[in-house]
Amino acid sequence: MARYQRGDRDAFANLVRRHKTKVYNFILRHLRNPSTSEDIAQEVFLRVVQKAGDFKHEARFTTWLYTIARNLCIDTQRKQSLRKHPSLDQPLGDDPEGRTLGSNIEDRHPSSSVERSFVSGQLAGYIMNALDTLPPDQREVFFLREIANLPFKEIAEVTATGENTVKSRMRYALERLQGALSEFEDYARELK
């Protein structure tokens, strides 16, 4: 970021290349809409360009980057507050038989086993449903931890809460997901 502040555009390209996937996925998990998520992700990096002069290196770049992404997600969700959240089974396009969000976020590298692929797809659906049931603050912490791979201290700065609060939210989120996994294990066992 310091190089880009001195006018090095290649440094900015490296930043985009390094963080685009995680930022895009973080926004996608929040908004569940790939098109909107792409626009918001581009807006995040454009904000970085616009506010590059204001960045004082007092915090890590990732903290600043995900703070921008989180705020934009909150603003977008607020605008979409009256809308119904899209279902994982909802078609992404106009084609009612087209790809769904659940299929879009499933494992891109499934095993050759049809059964295993089926189970993995079912597991992803279970996990996403379980995440949908999480409270927003727990879900947010979970995404920042698991997708952005931010340490708890940075998550606390991004969410403007205490570090222990972040850890508690993460623990509750894991325990809820653990319950969902137990249900899935029972379901998979029944399938066998």
Place this chain on the structure above:
Amino acid sequence: MDCEKFDRVLMDLLYDELDEVTRAAATRHSDQCRRCRELLVSHRATRESTSLPLTEPPDGFESRIMAAEARFRSHLPWPQRAARAVTILSGYAMRPQLAMAALLLLTIGSSLILLRPKPGSHGSVVVTESGVPQKEDSLIVPIEEPAVPQAAAAPAASEVAGAEPHRTTELPAPGRGDDLEQEKGETELDLTRSKAEDDAFNVAMASYRAGQLLTAQKQFDVLFHAGGKHSAQAELLAAQATEKALGCPEALARFDSVAAGTSQEYVNTALWHSANCRKQMGETKRAALDFEKLLQTPVYAEAAKRALNELEAVGEGGPVLAEARKNRAPVDPKSGSTSEHAGAGGSLGGKAASPVRPPRFESKTAARSAPAPSLERTPPKKAPPAAVKPAAPPPKAQ
């Protein structure tokens, strides 16, 4: 570590954010505690199971961002562009190399400014002055002469050539109040006053010699009234200047005043002039008496004798001369001098009445410009001329 503490560090242990010591302690506790071990294993399994696959952004995502960045830079308003340039420059300025270079330049610059050339190592210095100098009125005050009346002292001082209206001296610095300093100050004051008197006397003498008799008369009067060391001499010279400028009637009272004084040095001279004036004015009786008095003085005896002879030759004098003749010493018929004072001059009953030459006196200061001139009397060597003439250059009446 106990279970409660293990619960607190469980998330850190799960995501590997513990330091080595705490992690070892937590691991030891989990090895020994079944509950905590099962807790750690279950959470770890959940985490591994719920690791979400990442979706790649659409194709062209990065290029669109870079294009947006380029558009933003091209459409940046000039204030923001300037601010951005400042930001870029400040980013360079924050580099340690630049900071060290700036510090070095600052040190060299300040050294060049603060270091001065050593004395004598530089060339000649030309100092020019412009403007009108001002008097330091706050440091210099005029000193009033206590013995001189202000009305008389003021014109005298102003007429002294080149003299300042008020003599001045420096004020003593604050704190110099001891006796030694006071005596020193008084001595300096006396010297200054004496010098001023000498200067004023020289100026008056210069006026006298230049024929500016009335000016000289006033200047001598001032000196006389000032009562300094030249007071008596100034009174006589004032009378002489009056005689030459205005004539005997005006000067007679002045000569009489000097003749009534106590300074014998000037009394005889004044008496001589007084007698001559009376002679001219026809007061022969009083003139004869004055000449008679002068017969007792070695300097004026010969001249007085000739004056008496002249009075007798013209038939004036009367009983006074007769009385005086009785008391007069016999005169050498050849030399015309008395037996007491052989020298120039005719006999009392001489052939022709030669003009009486007055005793000549001259200030020594005129010749050597000494600060304190004194009268120099020159007795008559030959028969004086008929008319009374001053030894000095003939003054012109103003």
